[in-house]
Amino acid sequence: MDRTAAGDLVLLLSEDGKRFLIRLNPEVDLQTHRGVLPHQKLIGLPYGSRVETHLGTPFMLFRPSLRDLLLQTKRRTQIMYPKDIGYVLLRLSVRPGGTVLEAGTGSGALTTALAWVVGEEGKVYSYDRREEMQALARRNLQRLGLEHRVEFKVRDLAEGFDERDMEAVFLDLPNPEDYLEPARTALAPGGQFGALVPTANQVSRLLDRLPQHRFAAPEVCEILLRFYKPVAERLRPEDRMVAHTGYLIFARPTSP
Amino acid sequence: MDRTAAGDLVLLLSEDGKRFLIRLNPEVDLQTHRGVLPHQKLIGLPYGSRVETHLGTPFMLFRPSLRDLLLQTKRRTQIMYPKDIGYVLLRLSVRPGGTVLEAGTGSGALTTALAWVVGEEGKVYSYDRREEMQALARRNLQRLGLEHRVEFKVRDLAEGFDERDMEAVFLDLPNPEDYLEPARTALAPGGQFGALVPTANQVSRLLDRLPQHRFAAPEVCEILLRFYKPVAERLRPEDRMVAHTGYLIFARPTSP
Amino acid sequence: MDRTAAGDLVLLLSEDGKRFLIRLNPEVDLQTHRGVLPHQKLIGLPYGSRVETHLGTPFMLFRPSLRDLLLQTKRRTQIMYPKDIGYVLLRLSVRPGGTVLEAGTGSGALTTALAWVVGEEGKVYSYDRREEMQALARRNLQRLGLEHRVEFKVRDLAEGFDERDMEAVFLDLPNPEDYLEPARTALAPGGQFGALVPTANQVSRLLDRLPQHRFAAPEVCEILLRFYKPVAERLRPEDRMVAHTGYLIFARPTSP
């Protein structure tokens, strides 16, 4: 954990908040908005070092947090936000060695977090019917060295899921209410179900359909994250914030 | 995951939202506010079953989520809330096999979540100077079978921490600014630092002191969780919510 | 404004936050939870004085703000909250000398604020089909000396409104979408329309129907008010807050 090595994924942070997430490769130069940083100069430094571009612009060299990795997900779709993902992980009880199923994969932000927490012993099953989306998500996971923890499946969800006894199933789809039966079938009786939808109308449709697919104890919530300007003498919230990403819905499978 | 067995930790949920978290023991009876439920009746049932007390009051029998476990932490102090814990886990990049240090232990809610995610291969070091608090936290962890993942230490923090190269350090103390030097010393250069404090004045004091202890890139945020009444035809937020638990502060160690 | 007189409406505030709104009458005694305060002792004092019950419990004697008056509305129904009312007054452009129509009257909290702002030259028309509700609202307004600014009408709204060319119309009803035509008819072409509903489903129904009744430029919002503990050394939000009162919808009448 002390010094960077070739092959490490590192975060470069400028004083004005610009972020670069790169894998160190002695043959590559990073082109920033404020000058060039040859990776070679970054290799072998202690984490937390201050470095300068050829123009003298300072950057801090940090080990990325999981939140950094999620924020840097290369995306073609709206990705799930860390604020939501953190809560989803708790609420779905994702654990090292666990098995989790998600649909759709999207750009793979939630996939990344799930793979992170299930660890080497666990498994994530990730479905999407859009082949190009999964290819993108796969590349995102590869970049983080987490791809082998995920089984990607390109599939029209109407065909159902192959897995059974999943500890958790999460649907990030426009119409999760249409896939409750496959979700219920894939889920262990003691498992946890969750979904994310952006509109109140979708929440209503999903709530309406949960009981007929043997789901009970529904919960609906939204999570707001408000950042502050980190200045000791003038502490105040940032001027603007993300006001909405989606509504989170959770439910528990019932047995007859 | 299918059927309950003696020794399982299960959640009983009443229609009016009452919750009981119990470890199944064939010789014990659960006394609810609405009648008695002998554990014996609950053993061997599929998760998701509906059961009734001797007065006919129905309960649902579920496998508890990590959030359920956290909410049922037996407490003598204010515990950290799941909404905050979920985000802290992401931001501190807690991972299976990882090593994390926290102070103070308190009633052990964050300890539980940290132990959950580091898994069998990881380790949590948890400091508190109040012996009776740690005893409570230890019992909370024991109850969940997670105690062996935690090393509890009763210690006046002024004496510093024994550990080095921790992947993350979290301070949940009234005056975290007084323990930044031991925190910095225990942390790996590539590690993550976090703290929770309830007042804005404490945030200011902590921000003020971070740089002199070689911490940079501070972030301050608060997380709001708003629940909705889960009724399809009348979707609306609950009338009241938790408005504040604490401010979260994160920072990264720097190297000279 | 300096000293209290018989007939004045005054606010008594205890150190633990209990509030009494009373009209001073030399022949009456106020029975508090902490002893008796004869009004006679309160008459002729400067506002801002400290007084004591016969048990020695201190109270502060203040002139009530409009917010105090609204909070003390005697109610049989949920009343509109000051946070929402303040914004509604702005958004509806209520002004001294203006004319405003509202339905339903409810317990009269919004009615009070409308009557306050239209002043002696303006007029509020307030409809409700429940006679006993209007009687309560009328008593609330009488108590504040504002009743003569309001014309109360007990009416099944299906019969429509008598007024025309109203500067603003506000509907606080379970089904405002059913009364858009009478609202449009009562409203001046340059007037402002508003409504409050508690559920997302009602918002959708109202939005859906606005265009066919010649309303355009809809706006939907919600207002959150978060109080802080007013302690200089330990500034922090209150632990809990009102999470939801209702969604506010505004629209503007169109002309063919």
Added chain:
Amino acid sequence: MDRTAAGDLVLLLSEDGKRFLIRLNPEVDLQTHRGVLPHQKLIGLPYGSRVETHLGTPFMLFRPSLRDLLLQTKRRTQIMYPKDIGYVLLRLSVRPGGTVLEAGTGSGALTTALAWVVGEEGKVYSYDRREEMQALARRNLQRLGLEHRVEFKVRDLAEGFDERDMEAVFLDLPNPEDYLEPARTALAPGGQFGALVPTANQVSRLLDRLPQHRFAAPEVCEILLRFYKPVAERLRPEDRMVAHTGYLIFARPTSP
């Protein structure tokens, strides 16, 4: 209220949300981002009419609400937001015929709202030490025909206020704690005091000083306004929102 006339202040709203607030003058043309609209074409139309630029871009012609007027305040400083102003009006109990003092004037948004509510019989006293700011505020009020309700004073506040027995005093200054004595002197014993400050540190400083200047019963709050996309079938909050404008502090004068 029915039809526009020369000299009217009108709001033009495009389908993509662009707003123009103009005073109709038959000799002027409005240059929009989507073509020209001669005022002459807008005069004599019913409010709520649809008009088109010479390029065929449609605009709706509305009577502006007070909120529209506030949002269109020409500014050199951050202005107070309608969400805060609405609550301040209630909390300060501003009324037709009332007298209110504010410092500093800034660009005049709060001044506008105060002048609106005190009406022809009331008076607003507005202090600022920056002559050019007051000139701007004065022009903003002139444009709305409200200037005669306001007495502007360019003054170093250290010299105190001329007025006595004000029903309300509001301070929108970086250091309101330094002007509590003049504020207390200007205020009637039964009056209301308020202030807006952007940082938590300022709130603490103000709270700390209130008691020594004979203010009691302090209240601190913040108001969050969240807009929704007004689409019946896809109801959801806007993606982003204003996260912070300022903290509101209120207090009441005490008498010895």
